[in-house]
Amino acid sequence: MAAPAPGGPGATASAALDELSRSLTYGALGAGNGSLSGAWYRRNQIHLFGVLLAILGNLVISISLNIQKYWHLQLAHQEHPRPYFKSMLWWAGVILMAVGETGNFAAYGFAPITLIAPLGCMSVTGSAIISVMFLKENLRASDLLGMTLAFAGTYLLVNFAPNITQDISARTVQYYFVGWRFMTYGILEILIFCILLYFHKRKGIKHIVILLTLVALLASLTVISVKAVSGMITFSVTDKMQLTYPIFYIMFIIMIASCVFQVKLLNQATKLYHTATVVPINHTFFTISAVIAGIIFYQEFLGAAFLTIFIYLFGCFLSFLGVVLVTRNREKEHLPQSYIDFGHVPGKQTLDKIQPDSNGLSYGTLPDGSDSTKSPSGEKKEV
Numbered sequence: 212m213a214a215p216a217p218g219g220p221g222a223t224a225s226a227a228l229d230e231l232s233r234s235l236t237y238g239a240l241g242a243g244n245g246s247l248s249g250a251w252y253r254r255n256q257i258h259l260f261g262v263l264l265a266i267l268g269n270l271v272i273s274i275s276l277n278i279q280k281y282w283h284l285q286l287a288h289q290e291h292p293r294p295y296f297k298s299m300l301w302w303a304g305v306i307l308m309a310v311g312e313t314g315n316f317a318a319y320g321f322a323p324i325t326l327i328a329p330l331g332c333m334s335v336t337g338s339a340i341i342s343v344m345f346l347k348e349n350l351r352a353s354d355l356l357g358m359t360l361a362f363a364g365t366y367l368l369v370n371f372a373p374n375i376t377q378d379i380s381a382r383t384v385q386y387y388f389v390g391w392r393f394m395t396y397g398i399l400e401i402l403i404f405c406i407l408l409y410f411h412k413r414k415g416i417k418h419i420v421i422l423l424t425l426v427a428l429l430a431s432l433t434v435i436s437v438k439a440v441s442g443m444i445t446f447s448v449t450d451k452m453q454l455t456y457p458i459f460y461i462m463f464i465i466m467i468a469s470c471v472f473q474v475k476l477l478n479q480a481t482k483l484y485h486t487a488t489v490v491p492i493n494h495t496f497f498t499i500s501a502v503i504a505g506i507i508f509y510q511e512f513l514g515a516a517f518l519t520i521f522i523y524l525f526g527c528f529l530s531f532l533g534v535v536l537v538t539r540n541r542e543k544e545h546l547p548q549s550y551i552d553f554g555h556v557p558g559k560q561t562l563d564k565i566q567p568d569s570n571g572l573s574y575g576t577l578p579d580g581s582d583s584t585k586s587p588s589g590e591k592k593e594v
Contacts, residue, residue, distance in 0.1 A: 257376065261322025262369055265330045268314025273337035275307035281346060320379070320441035324434050324505030325512070325523070326372035329498045332361045332530040335490060339537045353536045361533030367526025371519050373511045379442020381456035387508050388458065396507045404428045419492060422480040427496035429473040431504035436466035438509070491535040498527060 282300045286292040318327045336358045342348045377383075387393060407425055410416045439462040443453040453459060480489050505511045512520060 255374065258322040258326060258372075259369075261318040261320070261327060262330065264314045264321065265318035265327045266333050268311040268318065269330060269334035270337045271307050271311035271314065272334050273341055275304040275311060276334075276338055277341045277346060278304035278307065280342070284346075316437060316441055317445075318441075319434070319438040320445035323373050323375055323377070323511045324438055324509060325502050326368065328434060328501035328505070329368050329527050329530055330365065331494055331497065332365065332534050335494065335534045335537055336361045353539055357533040357536030357539075359533070360529045360536065364526045364529030364531075364533060367522055367529065371522040371526065373515055373519075373523075375511055375513075377442075377509065378446055378450070379439060380446050380451075381443055381453040381458050384439045384443065384462065385456070385458045387510075388461075392507050392510075396504075400428055400431065417479075417483055419480060419484050419488065422476055422483075423489070423493050423496050426473050426476045426480070426493060427500035429469045429476070430497045431500040432465055432469040433473060434501040435504050435508050436462040436469065438505075440466055487538045487540065490538045491531070494534050495531045498531070502527070 279301060282298055282304070315327070339354055339358065343350045343354075404425065407421050407428075411421055411425065440459065443456075443459050443462075447453045477489075477493065480493070
């Protein structure tokens with residue numbers, strides 16, 4: 212068989228495959244695979260660095276969210292609150308948020324998507340721990356159980372995620388980008404996105420599943436482009452400059468655009484539904500979407516054993532369940548119980564607190580549970 216002509220399309224594809232085979236290596240199955248042994252540590256040092264960046268980034272994000280929450284609680288108790296953007300404390304939260312997101316961004320350059328994406332559960336559990344310690348919120352039994360499940364799931368994820376080392380160069384990203392797997396996946400994702408967007412915009416359907424599915428579809432593009440951009444920057448620092456290739460800027464534009472529309476849709480969801488409802492569903496949908504994107508675009512489960520995949524998926528399930536338990540009913544616990552305080556009038560027997568009754572025609576509900584009003588003639592009527 213004749214060799215491809217130099218400079219022709221066949222030579223370009225052959226060079227891409229050669230580079231891909233050099234940059235893509237899979238950990239050999241052995242005694243240390245799937246257990247925290249010395250051999251496992253030696254094979255996964257780069258991955259563990261990415262995991263450390265992701266966990267620290269998520270914890271910093273948790274701190275920033277609680278700082279901003281603390282400041283908004285302080286504003287709620289002020290008679291004449293000043294704008295939040297004039298507060299150094301609020302800006303400290305914003306800066307910490309940027310630092311945490313930078314850590315997450317960098318983590319994708321050192322570890323697979325299927326390993327980094329599920330670690331978002333650390334942000335939720337970390338936020339719950341910090342709120343108990345510094346905001347004096349109640350620690351519930353469901354919180355402890357949820358944290359335990361999330362940590363157990365994280366252990367399984369880190370231990371049984373795809374044992375793959377991949378150098379992300381511009382040529383590698385370009386090869387994946389024009390491959391039939393991603394082309395098929397991209398067409399299906401665009402079709403599903405357009406159908407859901409039609410029902411959301413034209414039919415006015417605001418169901419949380421539709422909104423967060425739209426967010427998840429955009430998130431799959433986000434994680435693909437984030438890993439590509441982060442990986443090419445890392446490759447430029449450690450090996451050869453990759454920032455001169457057009458594919459870098461294509462991925463950068465996809466990353467920014469998908470993030471902007473993702474945040475817009477997520478804001479709509481948080482306006483329509485409680486945060487305690489949005490957070491677990493969004494975490495679950497985002498993780499599933501990111502894992503599928505990593506499998507299809509970067510082929511991260513190629514050659515993995517069935518048992519490894521099963522335990523990995525079980526770890527994802529535990530992290531999902533942990534996030535649900537930590538966020539369950541948390542928002543409702545902090546809703547204020549409104550009442551009207553009549554104070555104490557000497558010589559008069561009054562009701563201290565009357566709960567407003569929005570379901571009846573009367574203004575309040577009496578302690579004995581009866582609901583009554585008086586007619587203009589003074590006659591008592593049951594409503």
